[in-house]
Amino acid sequence: METQNVYAQAAPQYYDRNWNPYPENARIQPPFAYTAVRSQNPEAWRSVPYLQPLTGDTPSTRNEMWAQNPVSPRTVSTNSPPSSEQHQRGIPPPRTKRAQVKNACTNCQQACKKCSDARPCERCRRYGLPDCVNSTRKPRARGIKRGPYKRRMAPLVQTQNPSYLDPRPPPVPVIPSPVPVRPNEPKSRLLQQVTLGHRSQAFDLTLDALPALTPLRATTPVPQHFDLGNLPSSNELQSYDFSPTTQSPNDFAIHADQLRQSLEQAGLVSCPASPRFAQQYTPIQTPMVPFMGHAATAPNSPTGLRAFMELD
DNA sequence: TGGATCGGACCATCAAGGGA
DNA sequence: CCCTTGATGGTCCGATCCAA
Ligand SMILES: [Zn+2]
Ligand SMILES: [Zn+2]
Numbered sequence: 001m002e003t004q005n006v007y008a009q010a011a012p013q014y015y016d017r018n019w020n021p022y023p024e025n026a027r028i029q030p031p032f033a034y035t036a037v038r039s040q041n042p043e044a045w046r047s048v049p050y051l052q053p054l055t056g057d058t059p060s061t062r063n064e065m066w067a068q069n070p071v072s073p074r075t076v077s078t079n080s081p082p083s084s085e086q087h088q089r090g091i092p093p094p095r096t097k098r099a100q101v102k103n104a105c106t107n108c109q110q111a112c113k114k115c116s117d118a119r120p121c122e123r124c125r126r127y128g129l130p131d132c133v134n135s136t137r138k139p140r141a142r143g144i145k146r147g148p149y150k151r152r153m154a155p156l157v158q159t160q161n162p163s164y165l166d167p168r169p170p171p172v173p174v175i176p177s178p179v180p181v182r183p184n185e186p187k188s189r190l191l192q193q194v195t196l197g198h199r200s201q202a203f204d205l206t207l208d209a210l211p212a213l214t215p216l217r218a219t220t221p222v223p224q225h226f227d228l229g230n231l232p233s234s235n236e237l238q239s240y241d242f243s244p245t246t247q248s249p250n251d252f253a254i255h256a257d258q259l260r261q262s263l264e265q266a267g268l269v270s271c272p273a274s275p276r277f278a279q280q281y282t283p284i285q286t287p288m289v290p291f292m293g294h295a296a297t298a299p300n301s302p303t304g305l306r307a308f309m310e311l312d
Numbered sequence: 313t314g315g316a317t318c319g320g321a322c323c324a325t326c327a328a329g330g331g332a
Numbered sequence: 333c334c335c336t337t338g339a340t341g342g343t344c345c346g347a348t349c350c351a352a
Contacts, residue, residue: 097322097323098321098322098323098343098344098345099323100322100323100324100342100343100344101343101344102324102342102343103342103343104342104343104344108343108344109342109343109344111316111317111318111344112317112318112319112343112344112345113343113344113345114343114344114345115343115344127315135342137341137342138340138341138342140325140326140327140339140340140341141327141339141340141341142327142328143327143328
């Protein structure tokens with residue numbers, strides 16, 4: 001017996017990227033969680049159906065809470081959770097960011113647990129752990145080429161009516177012409193960017209998100225669901241992290257291949273997988289598709305995927 | 313029931329890019 | 333020169349398992 005995730009049980013209506021209703025009996029379920037799309041403008045959220053909280057559902061994840069009451073990222077972190085009283089009164093819970101220390105101690109890092117700035121840190125003190133010292137941090141890579149930027153950001157000005165008030169159907173994404181990929185080209189030259197209207201941004205995928213990008217059952221909350229008339233600037237919109245339900249390795253292989261094809265057709269580009277990524281999926285029969293891995297390089301972190309797609 | 317484990321959701325940063 | 337953006341490299345939530 002497979003365990004269904006709680007969001008699937010709620011049976012909300014999902015749509016694919018072309019606004020076709022997502023089939024209920026689909027073998028692949030829609031994502032169970034979307035990362036908050038960070039927009040300062042709460043209205044912008046309402047133009048992103050995927051990101052709205054499920055009807056009748058109390059938001060449980062940060063994602064869902066944020067979807068109700070987004071706040072700007074790249075601002076000071078707070079750690080106060082929304083109070084339930086507020087929520088019951090219909091007051092949207094204050095959106096908070098998860099605060100994190102600049103540098104976790106080795107013990108906390110190993111355990112994937114919250115550290116604190118003090119040394120010894122709170123957790124080490126509480127459990128009497130020895131050697132509470134900062135973990136080492138890899139210096140940021142330099143000389144990473146990005147290729148030409150799309151268009152320079154104009155400052156965010158709210159002028160137009162938001163597109164969710166527009167009765168017309170959402171814009172159809174334009175699939176860009178394929179870009180040739182030469183195998184030995186440096187990684188950085190292979191990357192394409194997501195363009196939101198005039199904006200450019202990448203989004204993170206996890207392994208399980210692959211089916212979301214296949215042509216068959218796309219459920220990705222990608223930019224065409226955005227309020228294209230009122231796009232947030234990049235210091236408010238950083239990235240999309242999302243993850244659908246888990247797939248079996250075989251499913252993964254199938255969808256990885258589908259994704260590879262759509263990547264090529266759409267001008268998306270793949271990059272070599274990290275060792276861990278390859279290791280995790282060695283049983284796969286299908287020739288492994290190389291993808292670029294998203295960081296998450298803490299000791300026991302897996303490697304996700306980061307794809308780059310052109311939508312302008 | 314609480315500690316150990318860990319996938320991946322979530323986050324901060326900072327150099328490259330590019331307009332002025 | 334300076335702001336914006338692309339992209340990297342991290343933290344730690346919460347589900348799960350298992351011993352006590
Ligand atoms: Zn610690
Ligand atoms: Zn510590």
